[in-house]
Amino acid sequence: MKSWRTIAWGLPILAAAIVVAIGLARTRADAPRPVKQAGAAASDSNLARATFAGGCFWCMEPPFEKLEGVVSVTSGYTGGKETGPSYGDVSAGRTGHLEAVEVKYDPTQISYQYLLEVFWRQIDPTDGGGQFADRGKQYRTAVFAYDRKQHELAEASKRALEKTGIFKAPIVTEVRWAEPFYAAEAYHQDYYKKNPSHYKRYRAGSGRTGFLESIWGKRPLKAPKKPKAAGKKSMSDKSKPFDKPADAELRKDLTPLQYKVTQEEGTEPPFRNTYWDNKKDGIYVDVVTGEPLFSSTDKYDSGTGWPSFTKPLDKEHVTEHVDRKLMATRTEVRSKSGDSHLGHVFEDGPAPMGMRYCINSAALRFVAKEDLAKEGYGEYLALFE
Numbered sequence: 001m002k003s004w005r006t007i008a009w010g011l012p013i014l015a016a017a018i019v020v021a022i023g024l025a026r027t028r029a030d031a032p033r034p035v036k037q038a039g040a041a042a043s044d045s046n047l048a049r050a051t052f053a054g055g056c057f058w059c060m061e062p063p064f065e066k067l068e069g070v071v072s073v074t075s076g077y078t079g080g081k082e083t084g085p086s087y088g089d090v091s092a093g094r095t096g097h098l099e100a101v102e103v104k105y106d107p108t109q110i111s112y113q114y115l116l117e118v119f120w121r122q123i124d125p126t127d128g129g130g131q132f133a134d135r136g137k138q139y140r141t142a143v144f145a146y147d148r149k150q151h152e153l154a155e156a157s158k159r160a161l162e163k164t165g166i167f168k169a170p171i172v173t174e175v176r177w178a179e180p181f182y183a184a185e186a187y188h189q190d191y192y193k194k195n196p197s198h199y200k201r202y203r204a205g206s207g208r209t210g211f212l213e214s215i216w217g218k219r220p221l222k223a224p225k226k227p228k229a230a231g232k233k234s235m236s237d238k239s240k241p242f243d244k245p246a247d248a249e250l251r252k253d254l255t256p257l258q259y260k261v262t263q264e265e266g267t268e269p270p271f272r273n274t275y276w277d278n279k280k281d282g283i284y285v286d287v288v289t290g291e292p293l294f295s296s297t298d299k300y301d302s303g304t305g306w307p308s309f310t311k312p313l314d315k316e317h318v319t320e321h322v323d324r325k326l327m328a329t330r331t332e333v334r335s336k337s338g339d340s341h342l343g344h345v346f347e348d349g350p351a352p353m354g355m356r357y358c359i360n361s362a363a364l365r366f367v368a369k370e371d372l373a374k375e376g377y378g379e380y381l382a383l384f385e
Contacts, residue, residue, distance in 0.1 A: 051144040053100040054123040055131025069109030114224040116157040126169035133206035144178040242289035242337035261362040262340035270305025273361035281369040289338035309357040
C-alpha cells in the first residue's frame with residue numbers, strides 16, 4: 001500500500017495533467033481546419049469557389065451570405081506557407097496568411113462577376129497597408145483565383161473599377177492564384193450572428209461602415225442577373241485534353257525545325273525566326289497540341305532575337321524544369337500536355353515581373369485576335385478589349 005506522502009506528492013501532478021489535457025482538447029477543438037476542395041464531396045460537385053481577402057473576415061461574411069445562389073461563406077486564412085495557421089499567429093503577422101472568406105456558390109444561380117462587384121463594395125482597394133482599423137499585411141485585400149477564367153475576370157473587373165474614377169488613388173488590391181485555404185476557429189464563423197452588438201460597434205468604430213457609405217451610398221448595386229446557360233465549350237476549355245499526336249504523325253505534320261525544337265530540345269537561330277518581331281495582337285499556342293501558352297499583351301522586345309514574354313498566358317499549360325545541359329544551370333520551359341520543348345525562362349525581364357520567357361518561334365503557332373473566336377479561343381478576346 002502506498003504511503004500518504006506518495007499520494008500527496010502525486011495529487012498535484014495528476015491535477016496538472018488534467019489541466020493540460022483539457023487545454024489540449026480545447027486547442028484541438030478551436031484549431032483551423034483545412035477546407036475540403038470543391039468536388040471532394042458529392043454535394044459540392046456542382047458548386048464553384050471564390051476566395052476574397054478584405055481585411056477583417058467578420059465584415060466580409062454578411063455581404064455574401066445574403067446573396068441568392070451562395071451556399072456557404074467560411075472565414076479563414078490563405079496566402080501563406082504555414083500549414084494549419086492559428087488566429088493568434090495570423091493576426092500577429094507571423095505566417096504570411098491573409099484573413100479571407102471562401103464563398104461556395106452555384107454558378108447557375110449567381111455569376112463570379114457579380115461576386116466581384118460585391119467584393120469591391122466591401123473594401124478600400126487603395127489601401128495597401130491593411131483595412132481601416134486593422135493594419136498589417138495580414139489585412140491586405142486580394143482576390144484569389146482558382147482558374148484562368150476567374151483570374152481574367154478579376155483582372156478585368158479591377159481595370160473596370162479603375163476606369164470609373166470612383167477612387168482617386170491607384171487600386172492596389174492584388175489578383176493572386178489561389179492557395180490552400182484554412183477555416184478559422186469556430187468562434188470566428190458567423191461572428192456577426194453570434195455577437196451582433198459587438199460586431200456592429202466594431203464595424204462602425206473601425207471606419208468601414210462610414211467609408212463604404214461615403215463611396216457607394218449613392219451608387220446602389222443592381223440585382224444580379226441569372227447567369228446564361230453554358231454553351232459549347234471552346235478548344236481551350238480546361239476540360240478538353242490537348243492530346244499529343246503519335247510520333248509518326250508529328251514527323252509528317254511538323255517541319256524539320258519544328259520537330260527538332262519541340263521533340264529534340266533544339267534551338268532556332270535568333271532574328272531569323274517567325275515571331276521574334278511579330279507585333280500583332282493575338283495568342284501563341286503549342287504548335288503540337290494547340291494549348292494556349294502566351295499572349296501578345298505580355299510580349300516585348302528583349303533584343304535577343306527570340307520571342308520574349310513576361311509571363312505565360314496560363315501557368316497551368318506551362319511547366320518548368322532544371323536544365324544542366326550547358327555549363328550553367330538554366331530553367332527549361334515546356335508545354336504541359338504536349339511536353340514540347342519551348343525555350344527557357346530567365347530572371348532578367350522588365351519590371352514588375354522581372355521574368356523573360358525566351359521561346360522558340362518553331363514551338364509556337366500564332367492565332368490573331370480576329371481569328372480567336374473562329375479557332376475556338378474566343379474566351380481570350382477579353383485580353384484585347
